[in-house]
Amino acid sequence: MRSSLKGFAVMVRVVRALIFRELITRYGRDNLGFLWTFFEPAFFAFLVTLVWFYFRMHQRSDFPVTAFIFIGYSNGLLWRNTINQCFRAISANQGLLYHSIVKTIDLVASRFLLEFLSVSGGAIMLGVFLYGLGWVSVPYDWSYILIGWFLMAWFALAMGLIFAASSVLSEVLEHFINALLYIFWILSGSLYAAAWLPPSVRKYALYLPTLHNAEFVRHGLLGPIMTYYHDLSYSLVFNMIATVIGFYLLRIAERKIEVE
Amino acid sequence: MEKFVRLEGVSKIYPLRGGVKYALKNINLTINYGDKLGILGRNGSGKSTLIRIISGATKPTTGKIIKNMKVSWPLAFQGGFQGSLTGLDNLKFICRIYGVDWREKIDYVKSFADLGKYFYEPVKTYSSGMRARLAFALSLAIDFDCYLIDEIVVVGDQRFHQKSREELFEKRRDKSFVFVSHQPSFIKEYCNRFFVLTEGVLIEFDNFQSAWDFYSRQ
Numbered sequence: 001m002r003s004s005l006k007g008f009a010v011m012v013r014v015v016r017a018l019i020f021r022e023l024i025t026r027y028g029r030d031n032l033g034f035l036w037t038f039f040e041p042a043f044f045a046f047l048v049t050l051v052w053f054y055f056r057m058h059q060r061s062d063f064p065v066t067a068f069i070f071i072g073y074s075n076g077l078l079w080r081n082t083i084n085q086c087f088r089a090i091s092a093n094q095g096l097l098y099h100s101i102v103k104t105i106d107l108v109a110s111r112f113l114l115e116f117l118s119v120s121g122g123a124i125m126l127g128v129f130l131y132g133l134g135w136v137s138v139p140y141d142w143s144y145i146l147i148g149w150f151l152m153a154w155f156a157l158a159m160g161l162i163f164a165a166s167s168v169l170s171e172v173l174e175h176f177i178n179a180l181l182y183i184f185w186i187l188s189g190s191l192y193a194a195a196w197l198p199p200s201v202r203k204y205a206l207y208l209p210t211l212h213n214a215e216f217v218r219h220g221l222l223g224p225i226m227t228y229y230h231d232l233s234y235s236l237v238f239n240m241i242a243t244v245i246g247f248y249l250l251r252i253a254e255r256k257i258e259v260e
Numbered sequence: 261m262e263k264f265v266r267l268e269g270v271s272k273i274y275p276l277r278g279g280v281k282y283a284l285k286n287i288n289l290t291i292n293y294g295d296k297l298g299i300l301g302r303n304g305s306g307k308s309t310l311i312r313i314i315s316g317a318t319k320p321t322t323g324k325i326i327k328n329m330k331v332s333w334p335l336a337f338q339g340g341f342q343g344s345l346t347g348l349d350n351l352k353f354i355c356r357i358y359g360v361d362w363r364e365k366i367d368y369v370k371s372f373a374d375l376g377k378y379f380y381e382p383v384k385t386y387s388s389g390m391r392a393r394l395a396f397a398l399s400l401a402i403d404f405d406c407y408l409i410d411e412i413v414v415v416g417d418q419r420f421h422q423k424s425r426e427e428l429f430e431k432r433r434d435k436s437f438v439f440v441s442h443q444p445s446f447i448k449e450y451c452n453r454f455f456v457l458t459e460g461v462l463i464e465f466d467n468f469q470s471a472w473d474f475y476s477r478q
Contacts, residue, residue: 100316
């Protein structure tokens, strides 16, 4: 790891260059391509919201299902997209590691930042749009939303480090990562509330930091319409430990990477 | 500050099925600013591994590297190209990571690589010669203290070849170079320190002739 201030300046430079490069390769050369960065996550969240809205619950109760799904889903996309991108970050950019100035951490950081910006931007646009339709009202408390959002972003970064390293260290992981992510997507807490679970199940569900983070953003958007279960210190400690593990694994992985 | 690169007890071990392979064994080497190292080695002697270790692309299994000067990536390396990026995009990327203004380099790279309009087209539309010229031009766009050259890549026609020699050996005469090759001509002509790398062991000789004698007797 680089330690000095100068090293940090170099990292900022490299990450910025990687983001520019990634934008061009991923979203094409035209300006509409750049807009897609924002529409892609918004589209997913919107689709699920619509399905939920029309086929399930809106006739049965005044529960703000659109807002509930919108905020939880967008929030969950932070970690899901980051893990997907970071898992491929090293293999897709291995040639760049020939430049000793480019470190594996830069590959992870640039992909994480790009996902953070695109998912956050998509969520803001979608939120404004749904507000315009009258399906989402003004948030009850912004600070809860921000806490939940940044906790989830940090979780995503830590997972990005771990999965980027794992892609190098494990040869079998790529065969079941999709299934793994899918299962975790359902369990994570983005699409259900802790209050809906029986206490005996909730006890275990609350080991998932993603549930705490999702409860934070829902609390902030929806307000006191139900009981929320979130513990800031649990999520923080989890993120810290996961980050340390991520850095450690990435260091081991760096020694194993062979550039052809 | 004194400019140098030093390798201290550097070894690189690759795991193999049923054992390990020592690609490099306990390399101790100091490259001072201005040194021109010629390293003779047969295929599989560890040449490329050594270059990758010095460039920082690969980490040694044991030992350490102290870098007190700016070391290039292996010259004319093409692995960093992304097909959908244009020549210009690649120039921008390289300049950005090394903190150089790409606008100042664009004319140089354009004329040196001699790509014409293709400079603004995706690299995947290039011929292999064009790719090689672009890679070489990009390597020269950034100013390094020490250039690493893995085999003398003969890129382009006679004219391009001549241009490349001028850029490297005349305009950058006071810089350091590390050549690894199995061909003696360049090493004899341009180097002032002579080595043979054999089965991962690096041996220095006083002059080209004794290095060459040792190398050809293997």
